[in-house]
Amino acid sequence: MPAPIPEAAIQAIIGAGRRMDRFNWVPATAGNFSVRLPGNRIAVTRSGQHKGFLTAESVMVVDLDGRPEDPALRPSAETLLHCGIYRRFPEIGASLHGHSIANTVLSRRAGDEITLAGYELLKAFPGLATHDASVAVPVFDNDQDIARLQRAVEACWDAITDGIPPGYLIRGHGVYVWARDMDAALARLEALEFMLDCELQDRRNPA
Ligand SMILES: CSCCC(=O)C(=O)COP(=O)(O)O
Numbered sequence: 641m642p643a644p645i646p647e648a649a650i651q652a653i654i655g656a657g658r659r660m661d662r663f664n665w666v667p668a669t670a671g672n673f674s675v676r677l678p679g680n681r682i683a684v685t686r687s688g689q690h691k692g693f694l695t696a697e698s699v700m701v702v703d704l705d706g707r708p709e710d711p712a713l714r715p716s717a718e719t720l721l722h723c724g725i726y727r728r729f730p731e732i733g734a735s736l737h738g739h740s741i742a743n744t745v746l747s748r749r750a751g752d753e754i755t756l757a758g759y760e761l762l763k764a765f766p767g768l769a770t771h772d773a774s775v776a777v778p779v780f781d782n783d784q785d786i787a788r789l790q791r792a793v794e795a796c797w798d799a800i801t802d803g804i805p806p807g808y809l810i811r812g813h814g815v816y817v818w819a820r821d822m823d824a825a826l827a828r829l830e831a832l833e834f835m836l837d838c839e840l841q842d843r844r845n846p847a
């Protein structure tokens with residue numbers, strides 16, 4: 641009999657969905673969220689749920705390779721991207737994926753990264769103590785083969801020598817961010833989305 645999902649993890653996931661829905665970052669059934677549990681378990685949203693209206697039944701458990709504890713339940717189609725984050729970064733406790741207008745539009749127009757520079761909100765990212773900095777957020781081509789997409793993400797991470805940014809974009813699709821816990825992941829997501837929105841508005845109305 642598998643261990644129950646801790647109530648705190650369930651509430652963190654439900655709360656994240658409500659908060660992201662208020663910003664219109666999870667339209668239709670877009671988005672997926674996860675929390676690391678003890679014992680190499682991951683609490684993750686089930687596939688096809690509206691993330692603004694999650695309940696305890698919307699959350700299930702997979703292992704670090706994405707295998708469901710209950711084979712009758714279907715985890716997020718993008719579970720392997722969450723697993724890749726937890727496998728790579730042992731200190732990470734929560735991961736979020738959303739589809740905002742800003743991350744979708746900008747990633748469609750971008751090359752293989754979007755550089756954010758000079759924003760006070762860069763200080764919401766780890767290791768940055770000043771606006772006088774820049775972060776190159778990777779952008780990956782969208783792929784319905786999520787295992788292949790995860791391999792592209794890992795190849796990019798392997799090539800970064802000066803600090804992996806706490807998020808990436810998937811072209812025309814959305815964003816992934818992660819942090820030590822759900823509150824920190826939401827703060828990072830809000831900071832990143834704010835800066836992407838600024839970039840989008842800048843491009844619409846260049847000075
Ligand atoms: C209608 S959204 C298309 C799938 C997607 O990109 C997503 O984020 C939600 O997929 P899930 O399987 O996690 O519900």
Ligand SMILES: [Zn+2]
Nearest residue numbers: 670671813814
């Ligand atoms: Zn998605």
